[in-house]
Amino acid sequence: MAYKPSREKRNVSSRQEQPPVAPKAKGASSGAVRKMKPAVILVGADKGGVGKTTVARALLDYLAANNVLTRAFDTETPRGTLHRFQPEQTSVVDMTSPSDQMKIIDTLNTAEVKVSVIDVRAGGLGPALDALRDTGFLEAVKEGEVNFILFHVLGSSIASLDEIGEIASHVQDAYYFMVKNHVNDTTFFEWDPLTHRKYFEKVRTAGEITIPKLNEMSYEQVEIAGTPFSAFVANKGMNGEPANHSFVLRGYVRTWQNKIADEFDRVELLDLIAGRGGKDR
Amino acid sequence: MRRRTIVFIVCSPHARTGVSTTARLLTDFYLARNQPVEGFDTDPHEPTYGPLFGDVVRVIDATDIRGQIALFDRLLVHDEIPKVVDVWHRSYERFFATVKDIGFIEEARRSGVEPVVLFHADATETALAGALALAAAWRDQTMIVVNNEGAAPLGAKAHEILARYPARRKFVIAALNGPIAKALEVPGFSLSRFLLAAPSDMSIVVRAGLKAWLTPIFTQFQNFEMRLELEGAEFLR
16 A cells, blocks of 8 residues: 555654654754754733644644654643643743743753743733743843744634734744634634735734644544543553544544644744744844 | 455445445345445435345445544454445545545554455546546555446447556446346345345246346455455465
8 A cells, every 4th residue: 555644754643652852953963963952932822712722732742743852831820721631741830920930941941851832821922922021031032042933823803913013022033923723613714915914014924824623523532532632643541541532533633733744844843943944033 | 364354445436337236246245155244335315225234234424524433433443344335426525535534544454454445437537537546545555446337338448448447456247137137126135135045936037137147246256355365365475
């Protein structure tokens, strides 16, 4: 049988099989890995229900499948949704609390894991960016000490565009991606090109990422399973035990993950994380 | 040695090419030998294959996710029971899109299940294009082209047309003449029961005609089954 799924080379559910490692720096050979700059990926939106945590979960699966060691922070205190699905790598933090800010920022250079994903709670994107500015994090980004990537998950209404203007001043030195998340809606508001341009003049973006729709039943079953998407696809439970998920649903989730991985590949996310991006700062 | 579980995917992108007849014949082929078999009729609106076999064949809607779970999750069970799927022409596109989306063929191979596509030829270019597309998507997939001479006669150019199909094997289902074909349509008539014990009130001509029609068809099925077993035999490797 020679049919090759589009993502045959990368097994998105391989995280249990291969130990994750940090991504190699540009030009590094297998024997000489350059010390990598820390990278922070912030996933946020200014309102709830747009699927931030789903995007964060898909992102963590993608990084794990590519052998990138990642730690995650969930700012939905006291009990985070991301923490529920990925408890081992996720800490629940309050971005406005200095002790938690220290936990994230002060450890960027010292932690073995150089890639941090922060899932910002609903309505918390502005305050989170303010906190990052106030703590000097954005300054460090400007100095090129840290790679900063922002995934701004947009809702399907025009209100989302107002958020862009509000955060524009914070993201001048970041790789700023607008993420259109179709995962839990059937129709997405298509912005009028003129309106689109008007808002986008305010901010320089690194591009747009589209998260495709996953059928309701598959999504619901992963929710019930309470596992990462990759564990569901691998037919495993929360603790790695064999599960009995439908093959059809696992197949749909795998295809959906592959499409997301194609999107992340398209924007060369791994290169950006490893500091190999071509963007001028 | 454990035998592989065969899943026959009986299909055509067009109506009236003899798909349900082939599904019926395959099911009766196994039942006549007292072998268990399971069938799936993917026409939820006017199923013709399903009602012929009662509990042996389930009618499912392959365009609905619940139906897909009932179908594909069952097809992937390696239990050596042959499965027959009658792919309704209206769900043909969606069926193969799902097969691709969920990675069914690859998973089947891993699970010891052998999918076999029985593609029904007709004289149109779109049918040929459909077969070529399937062969391109799954290059090593076993495909058999079925020529039902009664439902989709190919005429004088039959050899030329069939030669263009991307299949190394073919099944030929001969045309049945009127009175004998009518016997197949009698409600409750079962080919497997007929083979085990022909009804005493059936015309001798019809009996002889049906047997003459069935014998070469079942011989082709048997040959295929034996060839598949030989190909999978470890002692020949």
